[in-house]
Amino acid sequence: MSMLKLEDVSMWFGGVAALKNFNLEVSQGEIVGLIGPNGAGKTTVFNIITGVYKPSRGKVYFLDREITGLRPDLITKAGIARTFQNIRLFKGLSVMENVLIAHHLHLKANYLEAILKLPGYRREERRMREESLALLERVGLADLRNERASALSYGMQRRLEIARALATNPKLLLLDEPAAGMNPKEAEDLTEFIKELRTEFDLSILLIEHHMDVVLNISKRIYVLDYGVMIASGRPEEVQNNQRVIEAYLGVNEDAED
Amino acid sequence: MATKKTRDRVLTILSLLFLLVFIGFAENHLDLYIVRILNVCAIYAILGMSMNLINGFTGLFSLGHAGFMAVGAYTTALLTIPPAVKEQIFYLVPLVEPLDRLNLPFPIALFVGGLLAALVGGLIAAPTLRLKGDYLAIATLGFAEIIRVVFTNTQNITNGALGLKGIPALTNLWWSFGTAAFTLVILLSLINSSYGRALKASREDEIAAESMGTHLAKHKTFAFVLGAFFAGIGGGLLGNLLGTIDPKMFSFTFTFNILLIIVLGGMGSLTGSIISAFIVTIANEYLRILDESINLGFIVIQGKVGMRAVVFSALLMFVVLFYRHGLMGSNEFSWDRFFASKLYRRTLGRFTPGQRKGGYA
Numbered sequence: 001m002s003m004l005k006l007e008d009v010s011m012w013f014g015g016v017a018a019l020k021n022f023n024l025e026v027s028q029g030e031i032v033g034l035i036g037p038n039g040a041g042k043t044t045v046f047n048i049i050t051g052v053y054k055p056s057r058g059k060v061y062f063l064d065r066e067i068t069g070l071r072p073d074l075i076t077k078a079g080i081a082r083t084f085q086n087i088r089l090f091k092g093l094s095v096m097e098n099v100l101i102a103h104h105l106h107l108k109a110n111y112l113e114a115i116l117k118l119p120g121y122r123r124e125e126r127r128m129r130e131e132s133l134a135l136l137e138r139v140g141l142a143d144l145r146n147e148r149a150s151a152l153s154y155g156m157q158r159r160l161e162i163a164r165a166l167a168t169n170p171k172l173l174l175l176d177e178p179a180a181g182m183n184p185k186e187a188e189d190l191t192e193f194i195k196e197l198r199t200e201f202d203l204s205i206l207l208i209e210h211h212m213d214v215v216l217n218i219s220k221r222i223y224v225l226d227y228g229v230m231i232a233s234g235r236p237e238e239v240q241n242n243q244r245v246i247e248a249y250l251g252v253n254e255d256a257e258d
Numbered sequence: 259m260a261t262k263k264t265r266d267r268v269l270t271i272l273s274l275l276f277l278l279v280f281i282g283f284a285e286n287h288l289d290l291y292i293v294r295i296l297n298v299c300a301i302y303a304i305l306g307m308s309m310n311l312i313n314g315f316t317g318l319f320s321l322g323h324a325g326f327m328a329v330g331a332y333t334t335a336l337l338t339i340p341p342a343v344k345e346q347i348f349y350l351v352p353l354v355e356p357l358d359r360l361n362l363p364f365p366i367a368l369f370v371g372g373l374l375a376a377l378v379g380g381l382i383a384a385p386t387l388r389l390k391g392d393y394l395a396i397a398t399l400g401f402a403e404i405i406r407v408v409f410t411n412t413q414n415i416t417n418g419a420l421g422l423k424g425i426p427a428l429t430n431l432w433w434s435f436g437t438a439a440f441t442l443v444i445l446l447s448l449i450n451s452s453y454g455r456a457l458k459a460s461r462e463d464e465i466a467a468e469s470m471g472t473h474l475a476k477h478k479t480f481a482f483v484l485g486a487f488f489a490g491i492g493g494g495l496l497g498n499l500l501g502t503i504d505p506k507m508f509s510f511t512f513t514f515n516i517l518l519i520i521v522l523g524g525m526g527s528l529t530g531s532i533i534s535a536f537i538v539t540i541a542n543e544y545l546r547i548l549d550e551s552i553n554l555g556f557i558v559i560q561g562k563v564g565m566r567a568v569v570f571s572a573l574l575m576f577v578v579l580f581y582r583h584g585l586m587g588s589n590e591f592s593w594d595r596f597f598a599s600k601l602y603r604r605t606l607g608r609f610t611p612g613q614r615k616g617g618y619a
Contacts, residue, residue: 050469076471090462092588093455101459104452105471111480114451115444125452168471 003204009058033219040225051075081170083161091150099132102167175207300434306519306531308488314525316481317461322398325405328508330371330490331497337367343424351413364428375490409505421504429499530586
């Protein structure tokens with residue numbers, strides 16, 4: 001079954017085309033990689049999927065339902081969660097609160113019930129806390145639940161961001177450079193961790209990553225973007241040997257880092 | 259063995275009882291001047307908490323508080339002034355039809371004032387909450403000015419620049435402290451609920467909050483409307499305490515005073531707002547000497563009216579520069595924190611070493 005489908009999506013910022021006629025598909029249970037040099041438009045793809053940007057042209061389908069330009073919170077509610085390239089935790093709040101907030105979208109009680117702390121709300125609050133704690137235990141942050149999120153180490157913040165995304169109960173998880181700034185060993189651990197999560201939470205995953213070993217190891221299929229245009233797609237070994245991909249990464253673009 | 263929880267509960271009940279006895283005593287025996295200051299303290303606490311909900315917890319830099327207060331104050335006043343008095347006040351232009359005869363009990367008038375302020379809050383929330391940071395501040399500031407100008411010119415409702423006089427002095431300590439307590443309970447409960455977390459999330463990072471499924475516009479509007487509601491009630495209490503109101507009273511300076519209170523008390527701390535409301539209001543009275551001339555025996559310093567404002571501005575600058583978290587930061591008062599504080603250990607703590615059950619455990 002098709003989880004996510006992008007059809008001929010284009011995005012212009014003023015006169016600059018960040019993305020041109022991009023097509024992408026993620027099937028149920030698949031891990032798909034999205035790579036390309038800096039500024040290739042990868043994060044733009046994420047922002048279009050999650051509703052931060054409305055694409056200039058083209059359509060986005062999630063579970064065969066069109067979600068193009070829907071409000072971000074509704075898209076999350078439908079079952080797409082994401083992490084951010086430059087970690088965006090609620091820094092001043094506790095680790096536990098960070099995860100609890102992601103549970104809020106499932107809350108049925110209204111403002112009044114919550115203010116008056118009626119039994120229905122109390123039940124939901126208790127359940128939210130149990131589930132959040134379980135998630136924190138799963139990612140190994142349960143002991144730090146009362147710390148401020150900003151007090152966590154970089155690697156822990158990455159894991160907390162994933163836990164927070166999982167708390168929204170997604171079917172599709174978008175990971176924006178989860179291994180950024182990690183050494184090879186940490187990146188390897190993360191690869192295993194992502195694979196485990198996929199089976200445990202029955203997820204499909206779309207991931208942007210610069211660590212080639214991570215992407216090649218983990219993805220079933222890979223899309224390569226350069227200057228907003230898809231220059232290759234296919235299985236990891238196909239993409240790896242594609243001449244245009246090698247050029248994009250090594251030859252032409254001298255300014256590319258990472 | 260008394261646990262911390264029972265200790266806290268006992269202490270809370272004892273303090274509440276003490277407060278009740280104190281209010282009862284103050285209402286009947288204390289100097290009217292002091293009673294009035296205490297009333298103002300409690301009202302400023304309400305205004306501070308409501309503004310803190312908008313600015314401190316939800317992170318909306320709004321400067322429209324005086325506007326909401328004005329709506330509440332005028333509504334409550336118009337609904338409580340007896341018809342005969344209204345005829346005397348509106349001698350230039352008579353008051354419009356139903357209002358001239360309308361007379362409601364104080365609590366209902368207060369509530370209606372709050373509701374109208376909330377309604378106005380909701381109306382301006384829609385267009386202005388799309389703005390962020392300083393743009394929102396300017397837009398809300400503009401709104402408050404518009405309210406003031408409108409109130410100056412709608413003579414058949416507000417009596418224009420002459421203002422309203424002879425508002426019955428219905429606000430007493432029971433009303434002001436009772437409403438402050440009610441505000442605290444409601445807002446604390448909201449802040450500690452899942453909705454409160456959603457508000458704080460939108461303050462911390464809007465983009466992240468949105469992608470975690472938080473409907474930003476809904477939560478922001480709610481915070482704004484609820485803040486406006488309590489500001490309206492605070493305004494109503496103030497009007498019926500002072501006895502006279504006019505549009506000039508609700509200028510930007512008023513919003514600035516409340517802003518000073520929440521910054522000093524700590525953005526994101528309701529109890530901090532209460533503490534600093536008392537400090538600022540009482541200091542405001544004590545600093546009155548600055549406005550008068552001071553005779554030091556060998557030299558006479560000519561007083562300048564407005565010197566107090568200078569002191570407060572300097573205080574605000576000092577807090578923002580060196581003490582940004584204010585008195586309480588984003589923490590709420592708790593007995594644990596109280597016993598651990600320097601203030602306690604240096605004063606009361608000296609005289610009761612380890613005599614309390616469960617203390618120093």
